[in-house]
Amino acid sequence: MRAYLEFAKRSFQNNLVYRLDYIAGVLNAIVMIFVNISIWKAVNEDGDSIESIQLQILVTYIVLSFLMQLIYTMDEYIVENKVRSGTISMDLLKPINFRLYLFSMHLGTLAFRIIMQFIPAFIVSAYIFRILPVFSLQMFFYFLLSAIMGYLILYNLNYIVWMSTFWFYWSFSLVTIKDALIMVLSGALVPLWFMPTWLTDIIAFTPFGYIFSTPILIYLGMMPESDIFDNLTRQFVWIVILFLVGKGLWLMAKNKLVIQGG
């Protein structure tokens, strides 16, 4: 376990090296939030169907969604780069679990993003956009739990895409498709309550809605307490399913692996 903690620490340190990237990330998130809120305000002034929903809830939703996206960003090409350059052999030649190694690197980055990006960006946007506080203390804990599981769903989903590198050597298009699906179906861009029922019915059978929408709804107190346990369970089930698929792919990939270069 010591080794994995060390990996996480190294990954945290590595992020510190790229200071400009860090500031740009925070600014980018705030600008995106600003743009999106402006769009929703414009739509609202036209007196469209969203009149019934309080603008403040929407603003809070947007802020939370973008800040979560900011910290949930992962290095999509980490495996691809290792496979294509052949440096994956160096990782496989160590007595470590490759999947845990990968995960601890991401946890290090996540910790960095929460401390250095999420917290300052949250304070700034809470002040500028006057977001709603969490619905209740109880909901705050449910939100935390749900947000952690949302991260794990996204991680395991990404992991499956990363594993495709072993077959295609080039995962750009798959990553793009996956990103588009998440953007639309997870409620990251547009809250799911604006979607037509037939679409939300479909989304309910996919893992996407459980990444961003579920934790944010809990934060806003928009999910009935009776539904919360059910949703948390579904999140957990998705984690297990995606994890097992990823593990299966990894076992197949190992046999498939061709180390590039002499």
Added chain:
Amino acid sequence: MALIEVRDLVKTYKVNVRNKGILGSLKSLLVPEYRYIQAVDSINFTIDRGETVGFIGPNGAGKSTTVKMLCGILTPTSGSVQIGGLSVAKERKKIAAKLGIVFGQRSQLWWDLPVIDTFELLKSIYRVPEQRYRQNLSRFSEMLGLEEFIRQPVRQLSLGQRMRAEIAASMLHDPEIIFFDEPTIGLDVIAKEKIREFLREVNREKGTTMLFTTHDMQDIEKTCERIIIIDHGQKIYDDSVEQMKRQYGRTRTLAVEFDTYYEQVYLPGAEFAGEKDNKKWFTFSKDEADVSSLIQWLSQRYKIVDVTVKEPEIEEVIREIYRGGVQTVESVS
């Protein structure tokens, strides 16, 4: 029991055949054609604890493929590799703990971090006890002269420094077996010699088994006792370096410097091999002629200034083996 056992090892690569031109590549996209390449074709050998073995073979002979399968990062198509009785394909993590790897062209050091940070990380990866780690570190620092650059980031090191750090990194956990893939590539003569000397000493001191793949025959000659030659995916030679020289290195070269230039010098039992100014070279087989009678024959007829006899370089011996298509020699082990 042997430390490393390789049985009927086979690796077949499936290679996508691409056709020429735009139409051709379109055709390849729609109807992929594959060709199978037998990179390693049924190789057998065993290696005992403490042996130093050189794997050599021309480019594309299958030696890297073999080594990758030996250390468990490539799954064989068929056959098995066992290290200390464990199957390499199944027990990657357990095997990895016993191995040390040095790739001349690939680094295991963290590029942005000081060398010492990588060492610390390796310490926790391999769970090296603190005391053992201190001992090894100070020993290697002394032998390889790491002190001067151990706190510098790896990207600032010269190639020679990096290789020394690389080698120390691969040995911190006292591996039972170390693989060296071109360990001295791109290094100057002094650095090469320093590294070879270090490896010999570690082998003597700790009884570490060492396997080399290299194109530098000096590496083999100076550090290996045994040599395995692979060509076209098959083992074509496997014996001690000494034995190889005895068996194949029968040709000697006689260099003679005469007092003046002679048009033609006839030497029975030897073949004329070249000339420059007053010097002439002759090759002869050790079995068919002996040096003293050759020199005697020459000195009776010509005035000789200088004579030297050269034993064959290991390169020449190996060239002879590559060319000769030697019959597979089964190792007796």
